[in-house]
Amino acid sequence: MNSDYAFDLQLPFKSPLTDMSVIHRDGSEPDIFFIDHKDVSEEYLNWIDEQGLVMTYPPLIFYTPVKHQIGIHIDGPGELIDRACMNWCVQGVGSLMHWYDVKDGRSPFEETNTQAGTPYTQYHPKDLNHLHSQTVKWPTVVQTGIPHNVTNSVWEPRWVISCDLSFKDRPNDGLTINEAKELFSKWTV
């Protein structure tokens, strides 16, 4: 599906990682952790390089247990931005990602850090309007700069390999959704 908040790609290689076992932490609570640059596959690194891009930081893994709903958040400090990430979803059949608009005059209730040490801003549902919901695939480019969350189904745990990409000459800036749409138009399905 292609929306203002996310779009699916079909890329000319199998996996962003060489060894998928590095993502498989589990347990009854959600988890977020970085994996090592060395676990990124050669094919993915070459493809990123061919697009004129670099990885802003190593891939982050988001683990969501079965029947879990992640709180609504922005992956960053407390301001709305436009930031696209390339997310690869493993299992999580029936899971959905949701996006929200902040109601006038409302603000986040907490700015904190994830278990991985990345900034994380949280919102109450009463302060938001639902905008859109969509499944994350293999991969889907998603907007992470506005409030969003994930609901997982009862069937399978879910892992997402989340890759933040940047232009080589602005290696810390990330991509906006429109920059990503233009860059990846050839692979959009």
Ligand SMILES: [Fe+2]
């Ligand atoms: Fe997020």
